[in-house]
Amino acid sequence: MTQERWISLTEWPLAVVGVVFITAYAVEVLDEPVGVNERLLELTIWASWAAFVVDYLIRLVLSTNRTRWFVRHLPELLIVALPVLRPLRLLRLLAVLAVLHRVTGRAIRGRVLMFTVVTVLVLIFVASLAILDTEREQADATIQTFGDALWWSITTITTIGYGDYSPTTLTGRFIAVGLMIGGISLIGVVTATIATWIVERVNEEDEANMVATREQINALHSEIRELRADLARGPGTSASADDPGVPVADGPTP
Amino acid sequence: MTQERWISLTEWPLAVVGVVFITAYAVEVLDEPVGVNERLLELTIWASWAAFVVDYLIRLVLSTNRTRWFVRHLPELLIVALPVLRPLRLLRLLAVLAVLHRVTGRAIRGRVLMFTVVTVLVLIFVASLAILDTEREQADATIQTFGDALWWSITTITTIGYGDYSPTTLTGRFIAVGLMIGGISLIGVVTATIATWIVERVNEEDEANMVATREQINALHSEIRELRADLARGPGTSASADDPGVPVADGPTP
């Protein structure tokens, strides 16, 4: 079996596993179940993680050049390996987002924007769960409810940073750094999308000054090619009836 | 009646309704009238909302493909449907801005900038009214006057976030999220406008290296077409008097 086949086969199952993982993690953090339920949730979380590890290993084995694949997919290894630390499990979600990226298939700018919006929403949701999980047991922590956590995530990813809530633990700060990177990328994507949109609209308005396209150059090529064909047949052959005075083709008689 | 006709007919009336709505809402929040005046203002606010609902429904009925129109105008449905929650009524204003968008009709970049400036100003004004309306009854709220509310809106939309004022209620935070989205878009539009402006100026300065335009390609086309016409008439026919040494055309002798 080729790697491509494996990827296309596992796309949807992996997305489902990802959603199961987020749901289980959300229930665990927000409901704080005890006894059997807690162990069941933990089991679900670890099982979903195992699924991503197995998927990673199978793709590694199926790749044509394993060393190159390994080097190029180093970030994915980090995503799969890191989650031993509980609150950083959120990074595993990026694997699900990669699946989503492959599924959506419209124009590039719409796709980038949709991908960004979904990433930002998932990032805000999971970061809120993780920061709540990490911070609420701290004595001096300001983030105590899921509402606070959500509000803090949003003010961080938009780079507002009111400072009414801020993480106090090391893990909490790692989560914050992840959100900040997401926030700077978010601003970048929004700006870039608007900039390219403006450039296109400016072009459409000013038809005469639009950039010359390859299609136009190809049209020129075929025109020149026809000209050469005409030339090969010789002058006069393509002359129309309303052009009778052409003296050349009737041969010089002595 | 076609949808286009309806839209062009209702443009200005809807803008007036929008202005009436903002004014009524501003008076209600800032003056806090009681008795008859309060009921009158409430009536005005609900009437203006009804006008937007009716406009939405009529445009839906008049559209050629209703399902497609419905899907494509989903954000507008949200704008019309959401305002059941009082402080979120500000979103209805975006309908007015859409009207404004149709009215202004200059170069694309100027239009985008003007649209952004007006949106930002309206957003700041209405968000300030809404946050004041929501927060001032809270015991631990920091935003108590319209001046505070305005200052908070501005520091939020510019993503500064001093943190001297910040919303404490859920509705207040929803308003804040709206402002943040507006702020990131604002940065995006400003950057994009400057970037496209710089690109154009660079082009104008470096005339020789300007991007080839479609107009130029079209000029090439007509030149090649003339060349083919010349060829069709045969060599020599387009030769001018100051070009006597051409040996070909002396062909046919009588």
Add this chain to the structure above:
Amino acid sequence: MTQERWISLTEWPLAVVGVVFITAYAVEVLDEPVGVNERLLELTIWASWAAFVVDYLIRLVLSTNRTRWFVRHLPELLIVALPVLRPLRLLRLLAVLAVLHRVTGRAIRGRVLMFTVVTVLVLIFVASLAILDTEREQADATIQTFGDALWWSITTITTIGYGDYSPTTLTGRFIAVGLMIGGISLIGVVTATIATWIVERVNEEDEANMVATREQINALHSEIRELRADLARGPGTSASADDPGVPVADGPTP
């Protein structure tokens, strides 16, 4: 006298007046002189303002179409008219910057960057003076020294907003809004400059895929024009000695 001549004549004197104004304002705020010195500084400040008013009026009179000039230079009228309010006098500085803009004359991107850097530095300096002037007399103000004021201006224009210092007066908040607008423009200019620089470098590296330029199209034009000239002279005339076997031009003999 034409308006152009007036502008080129007053460029440098106005820049000097601007520098005199900043210096006088800085001495007044930082030294807080009393008696004769204070009156002398006030006189200098009002005289420099008068110079800008006179320059504005003369340019208005000298313009070919006064109504259009008035409408197009509305922001400049605001700059000249507003400074009745003392701490907003900083806006007058923008007039000096306009002079600076005319003086620098290199490549567009370097010019934009240099203009931005100078504007940002002047804005930070004068905003610091103005906020200190406004805030230090307030009981609950946090900004008490020029160092604090400078630090606050920088954290505001970069949209950081620590919140350790923030204005409490209405005038102080107007100054803050000016800095925020400057900050968003600063981010826009920096991003736009980097973006256009990257696009150019990408083009230079990938020579074959560079965008077709107008110069190249013009070269094509002249080539086609030469082709037509050749055609006019007829085939064979441009044939070289190493091409003797051309049978056409020597006429069919019976």
Add this chain to the structure above:
Amino acid sequence: MTQERWISLTEWPLAVVGVVFITAYAVEVLDEPVGVNERLLELTIWASWAAFVVDYLIRLVLSTNRTRWFVRHLPELLIVALPVLRPLRLLRLLAVLAVLHRVTGRAIRGRVLMFTVVTVLVLIFVASLAILDTEREQADATIQTFGDALWWSITTITTIGYGDYSPTTLTGRFIAVGLMIGGISLIGVVTATIATWIVERVNEEDEANMVATREQINALHSEIRELRADLARGPGTSASADDPGVPVADGPTP
């Protein structure tokens, strides 16, 4: 010896000196050694600085036009000259980064991004060391551990600015300004990279509407040149056998 040869010879040694400098500075700040160790570290730090001064002077001497080189490399002079003030020694690191810049040699956008990521990481690390070195002896300072310093650097460079930590000394604020400039540039680079990436992807999708390239124009040139060569040989010579009805070439009969 030419300047180019000197630069290529000293690339790697200077990078090593840079790493030695950061390590020594980190040990000095974090370990706070006393006695012999402290003097040894101080010696290492001053020696590494001397190496950068010598490199600067040699490149100045070897340059073909010393005045122009001096003016164009003014920022580098600042980097070399400034570090007399201890906590600003971090700026010397930029010299190491310049070396790194010369070493990496892939596509322009990847190179810019990699350069930015490394600069940001080094800037965060050294700014954290410097701010800790400066602030921890202050009575009212909030930054007391390396963890706090790192967290403050990250919230500053991403322009978040929670305000839970902020510098109180003058040197600390200079370091903050350096980080802010780095942060605005970071946002600029990220946005610009995404924008150019989107533009390229849009082009690749819409093959027919791709911008005309110089390669295509060159192909047109050679086609027209062949056409002229055909014309020089005269009509009919390039006619193929499957084109018998051409009346011209039957000219010369024996």
